[in-house]
Amino acid sequence: MSEEEIAPIRSLKALRGAEDACTRCPxxxxxxxxxxxxxxxxxxxxxxxxxxxxxxxQQGKPFVGPAGRVLAEALEAAGISRDECFATNAVKxxxxxxxxxxxxxxxxxxxxxxxxxxxxxxxxxxxxxKLIVAMGATAVRSVCGKPLAIGKxxxxxxxxxxxxxxxATVHPSYILRIRDDxxxxxxxxxxxxxxxxxxxxxxxxx
Ligand code: URA
Numbered sequence: 760m761s762e763e764e765i766a767p768i769r770s771l772k773a774l775r776g777a778e779d780a781c782t783r784c785p786x787x788x789x790x791x792x793x794x795x796x797x798x799x800x801x802x803x804x805x806x807x808x809x810x811x812x813x814x815x816x817q818q819g820k821p822f823v824g825p826a827g828r829v830l831a832e833a834l835e836a837a838g839i840s841r842d843e844c845f846a847t848n849a850v851k852x853x854x855x856x857x858x859x860x861x862x863x864x865x866x867x868x869x870x871x872x873x874x875x876x877x878x879x880x881x882x883x884x885x886x887x888x889k890l891i892v893a894m895g896a897t898a899v900r901s902v903c904g905k906p907l908a909i910g911k912x913x914x915x916x917x918x919x920x921x922x923x924x925x926x927a928t929v930h931p932s933y934i935l936r937i938r939d940d941x942x943x944x945x946x947x948x949x950x951x952x953x954x955x956x957x958x959x960x961x962x963x964x965x
Contacts, residue, residue, distance in 0.1 A: 781851065790811075796846060797821055803889045805846075806846045807902060825932070879902070895933065914956050
């Protein structure tokens with residue numbers, strides 16, 4: 760679907776169809792399918808990741824692989840039910856390179872993030888979350904429209920245009936990649952603290 764053909768989208772179901780028909784950047788060519796956001800239609804927290812991974816690409820659902828398990832554990836530790844959240848990604852198609860039979864994740868570039876932004880923007884407009892939790896640099900870039908250093912803005916509410924609020928934190932796959940146990944546990948606790956801060960910003964107990 761080209762930019763010119765995008766008609767106003769009024770439901771998440773219609774949005775899923777439009778995302779699946781998307782050819783706005785070349786990533787659709789090699790991915791199995793577009794992976795739309797999933798969760799409560801009126802979720803108070805929107806969790807934004809980078810892009811689907813290998814398992815998400817195959818199952819058509821976000822955060823069902825290893826990073827999703829870290830996220831699920833952190834949400835539970837923060838006292839946040841997945842039912843209160845809408846989980847999605849800045850980029851809806853899996854970007855990868857093949858090595859033998861393996862498909863290795865490749866970080867999406869500015870062009871793919873910008874071309875895909877329309878779908879995240881539509882999700883935000885339909886769900887109208889109280890808070891957008893941007894996990895990792897790609898999500899921050901997509902939500903803010905420009906790159907920002909996570910270390911400088913992490914854990915605090917940032918006011919965006921259209922009365923939107925964003926809290927930036929690390930991506931759960933960053934925690935997965937830490938080899939040292941103590942360091943990994945510390946980073947996991949910091950991630951949980953960020954999610955708790957997010958829950959407080961939505962005026963619910965955490
Ligand atoms: N990483 C992401 O950013 N999103 C997913 O859905 C899975 C892994």
